[in-house]
Amino acid sequence: MVVVLLVSLLVGMLPAKAAESDGDQAGQEVYQQLSAGKRVKSEGTYETPEQPTVYLTFDDGPSKLTNQVLDILDKEGIKATFFVLGEQAKAHPAELKRIVKDGHAVGNHTYNHVYKELYGDFQTFWDQIQRSENIISDIAGIRPQLVRAPGGTATNFDAYYYYLMDQAGYIMEDWNVDSGDSSRANVPVNEIWQTVKASPLEHEINILFHDGTGHASSVEVLPQVISYYKKLGYAFATLTPQVKPKQFGVTKTKWSRSMSLKQFQGLLNQTQQYATAHPSPAEIAKREAEELEAQKAQTEAEAKAKADEEAARIQAQEDALPLQIKVFGSNALTIEPSAYKLRANRIELSLRYLIEKMGGNVEWQAASKTAVAHYGIYDMYYDLTDRRISLFTLGKQTAAYSLADMTMQDSQIIVPLRKTIDSLGGRITDAVMSRDSRQITMALRPLYFFKENDAILQNSLFAMGW
Ligand SMILES: [Zn+2]
Structure with a gap:
């Protein structure tokens, strides 16, 4: 008009x-x-x-x-x-x-x-x-x-x-x-x-x-x-x-x-x-609109700050949770909150820390940029240069895995938990990741023989990202 x-x-x-x-x-x-x-x-x-x-x-x-x-x-x-x-x-x-x-x-x-x-x-x-x-x-x-x-x-x-x-x-x-x-x-x-x-x-x-x-x-x-x-x-x-x-x-x-x-x-x-x-009527209207806008912005900022604070609080609470690893037929391991990171449904931790927790040991061979993990009858060679894991059973190479996600942080080899357990011939059989608790259950060979036909369990575990 x-x-x-x-x-x-x-x-x-x-x-x-x-x-x-x-x-x-x-x-x-x-x-x-x-x-x-x-x-x-x-x-x-x-x-x-x-x-x-x-x-x-x-x-x-x-x-x-x-x-x-x-x-x-x-x-x-x-x-x-x-x-x-x-x-x-x-x-x-x-x-x-x-x-x-x-x-x-x-x-x-x-x-x-x-x-x-x-x-x-x-x-x-x-x-x-x-x-x-x-x-x-x-x-x-x-x-x-x-x-x-x-x-x-x-x-x-x-x-x-x-x-x-x-x-x-x-x-x-x-x-x-x-x-x-x-x-x-x-x-x-x-x-x-x-x-x-x-x-x-x-x-x-x-x-x-x-x-x-x-x-x-x-x-x-x-x-x-x-x-x-x-x-x-x-x-x-x-x-x-x-x-x-x-x-x-x-x-x-x-x-x-x-x-x-x-x-x-x-x-x-x-x-x-x-x-x-x-103030003129137009000025009054302008001031009122500005005031309303400012109030709205403040309300939004407050709501966002509150949501951020809550998210940070939950995150901090979750980050403070230890990771309980139950090993079939063995004592449970407790991974300290500072020793692992949960990232996009994936647990990352230091290889040395994990192997040692499990009762094995790790040697770092600086010249070849290779970590050698000894665990029971297994020896694992983590080659950081080509990001491969070679698994030896009783001194004989039985498998090789590419572990693209392997990284070096503060002189530590950081590995994804599930892939590492897999490479050890084990399986994660259950995982509970809630706000109050983080637990995974795993079985390691030779104590546990993964059932070939247990496809449902296997698929669901992979779907979880473990
Ligand atoms: Zn006049």
């Missing part, structure tokens, strides 16, 4: 609140860009309406004329935006209340509209915005985010004005169609009408009217203007922070102003303090 526009950062990649977060240096960078007349904008997301839309705007009120404007809008069933002066709002509170009650938007148009004060220095402009806002808030209970600069921003605003208002969270609204109703005193109805008709028909029209004292012609021409745009298929809507604002941008100002870094930092401080104290 809507097209989302993204206005990206204009100059450089300066974050909107650089001065606040990064201290003086970032503030100086922004200051230098602004001094050079370059705007520094924060990011905004806008929605373009599908239907061509007119945003009627009325400045300088409320006045005695405002009720007439509201009656017309009510009759036409359309909404508009009123940029009110604090001074006028104070004089016509009922009209301001009605604007809000009727569902129109209210913008801030400063307190007294006196150009010389407003554009003499930013501090005065700012003070008037605050003064006017407090009056509007007291009367109507709202704090307008939209601001229209008296006379428009062109030739009045510089990059500092734009930046500081932006930092406070305000949205500056100029216009793209001027009805000409304030080009001089008492502009005739027909002249306004001709001006409106001659203006370009953009997709979104932000049209400037006045409902201040002395603008009876504007009220008079209004029904005709509304009818004109309606016939052209335009919808009418209030300005909102989601509507991309029409802004004239930085032009050469007709005011001679100066801004020292210190003044700038002081003003920036004021505007940012305001933003913190009065």
Whole structure:
């Protein structure tokens, strides 16, 4: 239904609140860009309406004329935006209340509209915005985010004005169609009408009217203007922070102003303090979303830490288990937790340790990189170079095995248990690997003769990886 526009950062990649977060240096960078007349904008997301839309705007009120404007809008069933002066709002509170009650938007148009004060220095402009806002808030209970600069921003605003208002969270609204109703005193109805008709028909029209004292012609021409745009298929809507604002941008100002870094930092401080104290609805939503995101991330991190801790605890507990080896017809061997490793369902341990536990002995022949294990009537030659085991029974070679997994660690030959038992002609007949206990049962020749036809046992043992 809507097209989302993204206005990206204009100059450089300066974050909107650089001065606040990064201290003086970032503030100086922004200051230098602004001094050079370059705007520094924060990011905004806008929605373009599908239907061509007119945003009627009325400045300088409320006045005695405002009720007439509201009656017309009510009759036409359309909404508009009123940029009110604090001074006028104070004089016509009922009209301001009605604007809000009727569902129109209210913008801030400063307190007294006196150009010389407003554009003499930013501090005065700012003070008037605050003064006017407090009056509007007291009367109507709202704090307008939209601001229209008296006379428009062109030739009045510089990059500092734009930046500081932006930092406070305000949205500056100029216009793209001027009805000409304030080009001089008492502009005739027909002249306004001709001006409106001659203006370009953009997709979104932000049209400037006045409902201040002395603008009876504007009220008079209004029904005709509304009818004109309606016939052209335009919808009418209030300005909102989601509507991309029409802004004239930085032009050469007709005011001679100066801004020292210190003044700038002081003003920036004021505007940012305001933003913190009065976040816009979009800012509130953003903060809430960020907070929610942070909470979610924290919850996830906590859950992960807990799971990791639990896994580590179980692992540590399991790693502390001794391995019990029951040998058929012999005493059980206990392999100390530090003497073996359980890796992917496979037990690895030092060959010397195993053979010695079983009552045999191992000699290391460094020259040939061969370990010779003697166990009963067996002699096993572990050749580390070609990773082979040769088994001798009563001095006669009876078998040869390739043991690809044989490794050397800290001057020890590490072998996989099952393959080693197999090479000794034995069999692992049972294995229990649980959280509380690690036990394997094995039989060694000649005490145990593996039954050739006991295929089920054999297959299940191999399936277990032993
Ligand atoms: Zn004005």
